Amino acid sequence: MTFREDGAAALDWAASYLERVGDYPVLAQVEPGEIRSRLPASPPETGEAFADVLRDLDAILLPGITHWQSPRFFAYFSVSASEPGILAELLAATLNSVAFLWRTSPASTELESLTLDWTAQLLGLPQGWHGHIEDTASTSTLAALAAARETTGRNVVVCSEHAHSSVDKAARLLGLDLRKIAGDAEFRLRPDELDLADAAAVVATVGTTSTASVDPVPAIADACAAAGAWLHVDAAYAGSAWVCPELRWSQRGVERADSLVVNAHKWLFTPMDCSLLWSSRPDDLRRAFSLVPEYLRTSDEADSLSDYGPALGRRFRSLKLWAVLRCYGREGLQARIREAVRLAELFEGWVRDEPGWEVCAARHFSLVCFRREGSDADNEALVERVNRSGELFLSHTRLDGRYVLRLAVGNERTTEDDVRRAWEALQKV
């Protein structure tokens, strides 16, 4: 078979998958080890046909796939790999650029800078920030905190108890002491609790993982400015919402950040992985990372984006972001974000109006935190049962010591009917 024929079969598989994805049980209905036990323990001696790979993807792997593309995936933060993004990944893999120096991929390097500038315009960020792409927010936050350590010479990082675990991971890697501050009644960092005398950085979150709460960035920025601490804003999920002017209330103060992460692979319809990191202090970021051994020295006077983060080799990730921004345009992005928020609002209303159910946190953006009357164990059992049903996939968190369910709308295929089905399934079990 040729690439064209195998490719047509792969494309047909992909198209059929996307057409049927709403029909599959959302959470994979398998036990640990089950998928692996159905595959040969050793690789083949001689080559097989690509058709065999496709056949086994269908027959063996598919039951072990949790369908992130399902319109009833409501766990964590739900995401979408849009069609332009998927096809751009095919193109990026074909080109196989490794963009560690400008000259090893001028188009990738320059398109990366351009698409980050485009996105900054769409989100209403300050002009002139330096942007580049990392794999995940874990890496973006790691890079930002490395720059903060390098720049301030200090060893403490401060965040709220509701900040993402990636802050813990980055602090541990960098050998920074992490100081967590208790949140207020609405799960926000309390700026009056900030004591930044020895702080290298504060991580403020716009859209926390548990409740999508929004830290008071303006007051945090004041405290950082007074103490000479780096302000890193984690808007991995909620930052995409800024494409809609009516959601920019959550952006106040962000213009004063030293660095900002927004994950395009979360709510900007771009396939994993595509984490956008901007900095208003790119020289400090570069100082933390730049290393030029002889075998990478060139006479080019151009920026190399590997100088701004931990990895040297870099994929052509901007191609998919470019494809999404072009094929959706500002209006297309706004329409999708607004629809997700509308559906979450609708669900929130149903929960609020139903006796025996409770909304547990102010709804921000497209995430609803709620629970049923009863014990934590009852609610935990409820989540496990609906997830096992395959009808939808939810996750949970713990707020003020109580077990709480989370429903996050974000997949672009999710319709009102999907949210209604989810609500009915929850009431039934």
Added chain:
Amino acid sequence: MTFREDGAAALDWAASYLERVGDYPVLAQVEPGEIRSRLPASPPETGEAFADVLRDLDAILLPGITHWQSPRFFAYFSVSASEPGILAELLAATLNSVAFLWRTSPASTELESLTLDWTAQLLGLPQGWHGHIEDTASTSTLAALAAARETTGRNVVVCSEHAHSSVDKAARLLGLDLRKIAGDAEFRLRPDELDLADAAAVVATVGTTSTASVDPVPAIADACAAAGAWLHVDAAYAGSAWVCPELRWSQRGVERADSLVVNAHKWLFTPMDCSLLWSSRPDDLRRAFSLVPEYLRTSDEADSLSDYGPALGRRFRSLKLWAVLRCYGREGLQARIREAVRLAELFEGWVRDEPGWEVCAARHFSLVCFRREGSDADNEALVERVNRSGELFLSHTRLDGRYVLRLAVGNERTTEDDVRRAWEALQKV
């Protein structure tokens, strides 16, 4: 347009590109800023057709692409995105799995473990090592050194002056002191220079970036064992060669490593990015990284691979590795590795036999280090001229203070004719 129609156009673009890739100038013939200046400064308000993206990829981006898939790409380490690997990336983007917990993608998690076991068998590595995939060797080495620091409680890492710059980057991030030892006459770490009393880890390299020299791993392993230091082996490039038994001389001692990195995206025909990290001490690796916040807690008794490295979100990278291993089989991989080594050997012979040219380091695997009689400036000008010609793309290094050219064979499309054309172009300029 539908996904099927846009997809057919994208696939046609990809197939045509791969058919013509040898015809393009290998190194992009553009000036810094040129590509960006041809693109709009702002994103569109309304969505455009995917066909417009493809058109601009051709018309605007293509001249700015350095063709890593070209058969005459001989710079750095040349790589191949094979056809099964490319198509598997299309499938992975379609599924858009985010494998941070087992349950969020059982198939991805289990296939990742399986393909790492398969690869370990192909390369002749010890049974029972724990394997997972990181984006790049920079991250794999960072993870290994984090585990070494955590396990030993020490703060010094030791490597040869010829180790990769990723060791410097990881040490800087982790706050480790890096001690570099001068190499011997064949660019290998000198084990008699090792003083490991306070060392957390030694990074031994099998296939250094400058010359593909091979550190004496057995003696280094002895020293590490005596001092209680972690042994990390960086075989990012050369490790793939172990699929051929005749090249396993370079694997001696590696069975005693605490961790090992091999980049499948370098010489195992897998598209960027796919860095394989094995450890014989997975519990230590997990201890350095595992963090389970409430919103990620599950009752599943299964390994989550995000517990073994810096990133939380993880793409379904094993799908492309699986596709390559299946479609090529052991024999297919061996044939391609052997052909690359044969072509490098041939080129080495031509250089050796030609008056006025010199081979500058023992040839290992598929990399030839050489230079022309004359000054460093002459050789540098030579490289710049052939690269500017577009006929081939070479890079350089500095050995014993002298500027040296590097020709690395590794793309699976490279034929004897391509290597001959490269040699003729070098002689002509």
